[in-house]
Amino acid sequence: MSDFLKHECGIAMIRLLKPLEYYKEKYGSAFYGVNKMYLMMEKQHNRGQDGAGFASIKLDTKPGQRYISRVRSIAQQPIQDIFGQINDRINNELKLHPEYLDDVAAQKKNIPYIGEVLLGHVRYGTFGKNSVESVHPFLRQNNWMHRNLIMAGNFNMTNVKELFDNLIQLGQHPKDYTDTITIMEKIGHFLDDAVSKIYKDLKKEGYNKQEASPLIAKRLKVGKILKRAAKNWDGGYAMAGLIGHGDAFVLRDPAGIRPAYYYKDDEVVVIASERPVIQTVFNVKFDDVKELQPGQAIITKKSGEVRLKQILPPLEKKACSFERIYFSRGSDAEIYKERKTLGKLVMPKVLEAINNDTKNTVFSYIPNTAETSFLGMIETAEKHINEKKTEAILNGQRSISAEKVTEILSERPRIEKIANKDVKLRTFITEDSSRDDLVAHVYDITYGVVKPNDNLVIIDDSIVRGTTLKKSILKMLDRLNPKKIIVVSSAPQIRYPDCYGIDMANLEGLIAFQAALALLKENNKYSIVEEVYKKCLDQTHLEDKEVVNFVKELYDPFTDEQISDKISELLSDESINAEVKIIFQSVENLHKACPEHLGDWYFTGNYPTVGGNRVVNRAFINFYEGNKERAY
Numbered sequence: 276m277s278d279f280l281k282h283e284c285g286i287a288m289i290r291l292l293k294p295l296e297y298y299k300e301k302y303g304s305a306f307y308g309v310n311k312m313y314l315m316m317e318k319q320h321n322r323g324q325d326g327a328g329f330a331s332i333k334l335d336t337k338p339g340q341r342y343i344s345r346v347r348s349i350a351q352q353p354i355q356d357i358f359g360q361i362n363d364r365i366n367n368e369l370k371l372h373p374e375y376l377d378d379v380a381a382q383k384k385n386i387p388y389i390g391e392v393l394l395g396h397v398r399y400g401t402f403g404k405n406s407v408e409s410v411h412p413f414l415r416q417n418n419w420m421h422r423n424l425i426m427a428g429n430f431n432m433t434n435v436k437e438l439f440d441n442l443i444q445l446g447q448h449p450k451d452y453t454d455t456i457t458i459m460e461k462i463g464h465f466l467d468d469a470v471s472k473i474y475k476d477l478k479k480e481g482y483n484k485q486e487a488s489p490l491i492a493k494r495l496k497v498g499k500i501l502k503r504a505a506k507n508w509d510g511g512y513a514m515a516g517l518i519g520h521g522d523a524f525v526l527r528d529p530a531g532i533r534p535a536y537y538y539k540d541d542e543v544v545v546i547a548s549e550r551p552v553i554q555t556v557f558n559v560k561f562d563d564v565k566e567l568q569p570g571q572a573i574i575t576k577k578s579g580e581v582r583l584k585q586i587l588p589p590l591e592k593k594a595c596s597f598e599r600i601y602f603s604r605g606s607d608a609e610i611y612k613e614r615k616t617l618g619k620l621v622m623p624k625v626l627e628a629i630n631n632d633t634k635n636t637v638f639s640y641i642p643n644t645a646e647t648s649f650l651g652m653i654e655t656a657e658k659h660i661n662e663k664k665t666e667a668i669l670n671g672q673r674s675i676s677a678e679k680v681t682e683i684l685s686e687r688p689r690i691e692k693i694a695n696k697d698v699k700l701r702t703f704i705t706e707d708s709s710r711d712d713l714v715a716h717v718y719d720i721t722y723g724v725v726k727p728n729d730n731l732v733i734i735d736d737s738i739v740r741g742t743t744l745k746k747s748i749l750k751m752l753d754r755l756n757p758k759k760i761i762v763v764s765s766a767p768q769i770r771y772p773d774c775y776g777i778d779m780a781n782l783e784g785l786i787a788f789q790a791a792l793a794l795l796k797e798n799n800k801y802s803i804v805e806e807v808y809k810k811c812l813d814q815t816h817l818e819d820k821e822v823v824n825f826v827k828e829l830y831d832p833f834t835d836e837q838i839s840d841k842i843s844e845l846l847s848d849e850s851i852n853a854e855v856k857i858i859f860q861s862v863e864n865l866h867k868a869c870p871e872h873l874g875d876w877y878f879t880g881n882y883p884t885v886g887g888n889r890v891v892n893r894a895f896i897n898f899y900e901g902n903k904e905r906a907y
């Protein structure tokens with residue numbers, strides 16, 4: 276990905292089902308859970324580098340003993356920072372008290388972080404600030420064990436404001452306006468309610484307060500609480516939570532927008548945002564790791580009983596295809612295959628653009644996420660070249676010489692590593708920075724492999740704003756003097772804002788949107804812009820479910836090809852000598868490559884929840900009025 280995008284968060288949850296002694300015995304350490312959590316977070320670092328956090332709960336502690344620990348960080352390397360702190364603390368305690376070394380009970384009693392229920396989170400902020408207070412897990416504390424709530428999530432709601440106002444209507448006074456607190460307090464409200472109700476029942480049954488406590492934990496119906504709390508959430512989410520006494524849950528949104536996977540055996544229950552994380556960290560097979568279904572929650576009671584519960588009626592499944600194209604790690608068996616297929620499917624258009632002249636074409640890619648689709652592209656190139664070879668040999672019939680055959684067979688696709696990423700520079704340039712000359716140096720180039728009359732084909736996973744392409748990559752590639760530069764996007768054109776976790780919240784930043792505007796102007800159709808604005812304004816008072824995405828009308832008059840060509844034009848200025856062509860994947864091919872992840876609203880404008888149409892409506896109004904505010 277050459278555009279800098281902030282996107283997902285990663286969640287990781289572990290519940291140890293056996294007593295800690297068991298892990299000490301079998302794996303040599305009662306810190307088994309902490310160690311596994313470190314690995315799970317490290318293997319999901321791609322999902323969030325703004326901050327990281329960890330929380331754990333010890334089961335069955337005595338009153339007066341600490342049973343919740345948490346640590347959060349926004350340091351440069353936040354995961355290392357928190358586990359550095361955790362390790363220092365553990366090692367210090369063990370140094371001071373060597374007698375704890377083989378005494379698991381003493382370790383549990385005296386050393387923080389060690390526990391049976393663990394929650395980890397890596398964050399890319401999509402809401403609010405980047406301060407340490409915004410880093411998950413969030414804590415809602417109470418003197419009653421069952422009213423303590425710890426939450427972390429990979430989520431973005433389109434209606435946070437409404438949910439926040441609901442809390443106020445309930446008489447609450449949230450301490451901050453953040454989406455995570457809003458969600459947590461919403462669950463917290465129904466948790467409190469459930470606890471009081473159960474206590475009332477128990478009192479009627481003759482139990483005193485102290486006797487009631489463990490029974491509340493037993494009777495608490497987490498599924499019911501989630502059902503009441505999540506009723507009005509509109510967004511994409513995988514929300515993870517722990518309740519003080521030890522119940523734990525993860526709830527996935529009803530359209531399955533955000534991912535969640537789980538694994539269970541008799542030692543552990545594990546949940547994570549990505550499948551291969553669980554596979555490698557627990558050394559289990561692909562099929563052993565299951566996907567949490569849309570609207571479903573996985574609930575682990577303190578007793579260790581695990582249940583899957585349908586919390587919300589599922590909507591049509593629209594799992595985010597960007598997870599497959601770009602966010603998630605490509606080491607997942609399915610994702611790897613899908614990325615390769617994306618490369619294969621876009622290749623016919625590339626061959627057409629180079630007039631099948633593979634001899635004079637260099638193929639390359641933007642590191643690192645486009646590497647796999649590049650491999651797919653090359654497989655198709657090889658197939659094409661082999662067909663040419665067969666034809667050439669057959670055409671020569673019997674008269675063809677051995678030298679000629681060797682010459683024919685020697686043609687291979689010319690693969691080179693042209694662009695090299697300077698990772699340190701990339702992390703230094705944050706957000707929508709306009710420091711152009713820094714951006715220009717994020718990639719280094721390889722000289723000496725492209726001949727002046729070559730075509731240069733370079734694949735990227737997607738093009739959002741196109742800033743890095745324009746400011747850096749195209750200029751740099753042009754220095755190699757190719758005849759033609761073809762930039763291939765393994766994803767379709769990004770035409771609409773996202774509101775479920777990717778920071779593409781305004782329309783005017785999208786290069787496809789700019790292309791449509793330019794085409795409307797050129798074709799004297801700019802009046803459509805005004806008409807769409809009026810239609811959008813007319814919808815502002817409607818309920819979400821009645822809102823229509825009229826922004827589609829801006830793209831309607833043009834073919835995909837016209838938009839692509841206009842994007843090529845917008846991204847290449849006069850200083851570029853080579854002819855520039857940008858080729859995008861078609862939406863149809865994307866679905867062919869990723870049949871289980873049909874979420875495509877950023878490409879098609881078909882939003883999976885009703886809130887999405889409200890967001891795009893607002894985004895357009897904001898654009899038209901020159902308002903820089905977020906659309907939700």
Ligand SMILES: NC(=O)CC[C@H](N)C(=O)O
Nearest residue numbers: 283284400401402429430
């Ligand atoms: N990327 C995410 O899932 C972000 C979670 C949450 N919206 C936050 O900003 O902290």
